[in-house]
Amino acid sequence: MTTKPPHGLGRDVANYGDREFSHYLRRSFASSMGYSRAMLEKPIIGIADTASDYNNCHRGVPELKEAVKRGVLAAGALPFAFPTVSLCEPSLTPTSMHYRNLMALDTEAMLSAQPMDAAVLIGGCDKTVPAQLMAAASADVPSALLVTGPMLAQRFEGERLAACTDCRRYWARYRAGDVSAERIGEIEGKLATTSGTCGVMGTASTMACLAAALGFMPLMAASAPAVHADRLRFAEEAGTLAVQLIRHPIRPSQLITPKSVENALRVLLSLGGSTNALIHLTAIAGRAGVTIDLRRLDALSEETPVLVDLKPTGEGYMEDFHAAGGMVALLRELRDLLHLDTIDVYGRTLAEQIDAGPAFVDRTYIRARETPVSPVGGLVALFGSLAPDGAILKRSAATPALFETEARCLVFDGLEDLASRIDDDALEVTPQDILILKNAGPLTPAGMPEAGYLPIPRKLARAGVKDMVRMSDCRMSGTAFGTIVLHIAPEAAAGGPLALVETGDRVRLSVRERRLDLLVEEAELGRRRAAWRPPARPKRGWDRLVHDQVLQAPDGVDLGFLRPEGH
Structure with missing residues (x-):
């Protein structure tokens, strides 16, 4: 006689040496919340609740959570919401990126330790969706993703x-x-007037689109505005879907594959999407044992046009992208470049998802392949003596006249140095100089902030200068623009060549050749290297753990001990 595997409250009970007592104790305490015995015998859907008074992007989460519960109950299961870390970029110091892996660790632990048969993950603001997908990949619990949606302009x-x-x-x-x-x-007071994530193709919107491309939610759910009724209907559908995942489990390990990750890279390039999304997608893929090669990204970028005309690359907003046909219309245009046999949480192939979607497309915002925003992808990878392990430039948001630049550099040795000198009228700087910020990478107390968008020195800005070549080992917001080299690896704090750069050195950027080189004699670099000292190790807590375990940008800035064995 075979026994059914435990479900609901019967899953993963604490072990006191008497398993029946463990079940008895759990049911007893669950009963104190007013549930009937019949309800407590149902399968359980966990709902990751990321509402926070600090997180404006997640202001709509309480309403979404109730809609998810409605879908779960209608499908015959019991919804249990639980809180996790919530991350909002403007509300955290030193930066939300510093805590993305903490949220991933928290979410993974709660998915694994609490009794649930499947889960709905509610996220939105930049680092929350990556953290949740990293956690889902590691816990491998069947999970549907529900994003909060973009704000309206x-x-x-x-x-x-x-x-x-x-x-x-x-x-x-x-x-x-x-x-x-x-x-x-x-x-x-006019920039953010509704609930939801940034209304442009920044990191939050880019990650929503990539999550849909990976198969964690319906394609049109990536772009429905936060305040639309469709967003609540997608929430209800997520609850129903999670119950289906109990009966027909499709796990994150089945969704995050080399083919689906390559599809997501194609989407990232065609969106003119956020540079941050590359770090996050690399971390998500890495949790599933899939590696992203920057040289492969660069090859894909030469074949994949930018088709979406949204800020910061173009002119539209996320509500325009949704009304124009959203991810369905975009993927239909990219169809011959995609692996169409990948599946989503419903078990449908990507080809089936595209065919089942609406046929409408508005070419104002989603261009045809024959008339792209750009004939090549939005991101390029750079390598050279200044970036042996790679760096990234968002060419779709940059100034082409600056793509081939060799110039003197002006170096800022960290964020405090930048803040204290950038607006000094005595600063010796010209529009032709290259601005370099170092010691702001993942190993530093700065936590790899979105500081790569170095401001134009005030005296140059007042003279009408709109763009300069800027370089750093940190990130920039997905909403930013300019000729900006990011994620230089190894970072300065790890002893990479960036640590050795000094004001007055000459640096060469060549987008055509995909090169980033420091033009200093090796003997001089050797002298500087001998004098270089690593930064102090933090004394305790999360900062210490990050310092000891964090990986570099090409590996997704994950913590090494959270990656699968052998990766």
Whole structure:
């Protein structure tokens, strides 16, 4: 006689040496919450609740959670919501990236330790979706993803505004003296006026699209605005889907495959998407034992056009992308470049998902292959003596005239140095110089912040300079723009060549050759290397663990001990 595997409250009980007592104790305490015995015998769907008073992007999570519960109950299971770490970029110091792996660790532990047959993960703000997918990959619990959705753009005095590309655009004008303090204060209240994530193709929106490409949610669920009724319907559907995953389990390990990851890279390139998404996708894939090679990314970038005309690369907003046909329309346009046999959480192939989607497309925002925003992908990888392990440039948001640059560099030795000198009128800088920020990578107390978008020195901004070549070992917001080299690896704090750069050195950037080189004699570099000392090791806590375990950008900035054995 075979016995059914345990489900619901019968799963993964604590062991006191008497398993029946463990079940008895769990049911007894669960009963104190007012559930009937019949309800407690149902399968359980865990719902990761990331609502937080600190997280404006997740303001709609309580309403989404109730819609998920509705779907779970209607499908015959019992929903149990549980809190996890919640990350919001503007609310955290030193940066939300510093805590992405902590959220992933927390979520993985709760998925693995609590009794649930499947899960719904509710996330949205930049680092939450990557953290949840990293956790799902490691726990391998059948999971559906529900994103909070993007905010709507605000109509204001003849233009539309939404965080955060317009935020950066206006702030650059303020620094240049084109916008008054009174005006910038007025704009501040118009940039984010609804719930939801940034309304442009920043990191949050890019990650939602990549998660859909990996198969963790319906394609159109990636872009439905946070305040639309469709968002609540997708929430209800996520609850129903999670119950289906009990009966017909499809695990994250079946979704995150070399083919699906390559599909996601194609989507990233065609979106003109966030540079941060490459780090996050690398970390997610790495949890499943799939490696992303920057040289392969570069090869894909030469074959994959940018088709989506949204800020910061273009002009539209996420609501326009959704109304234009969203991910269905985009993937239909990319169809011959994709692995169409990958599956989603429903068990449908990508080909089936595309065929079942709406046929409409608005070419204003999702271009045809014959008339792309750019004939090549939004990102390129760079290698050379300054970046032996690679660096990234978002060419779709950069100035082509600066793609081939050899110039003197001006070096800032960390964030404090940058803040104290960038606006000094005595700063010796010209528009032709290359600005370099070092000691801001994942090993540093700065936590790899979105500081790669170095401001144009105030005296140059006032003179009308809009862009300069800027380089760093940190990141920039997915909503940012400019000719900016990011994720230089190894970082300065790891003793990479970036640690040796000094003001006055010459650096060469060649997008055509995919090169990034420090033009200093080896003998001089050897002298500097001998004098270099690593930064102090943090004394305790999370900072110490990160310092001891964090990987470099080409490996997704994950913690080494959280990767699968052998990876």
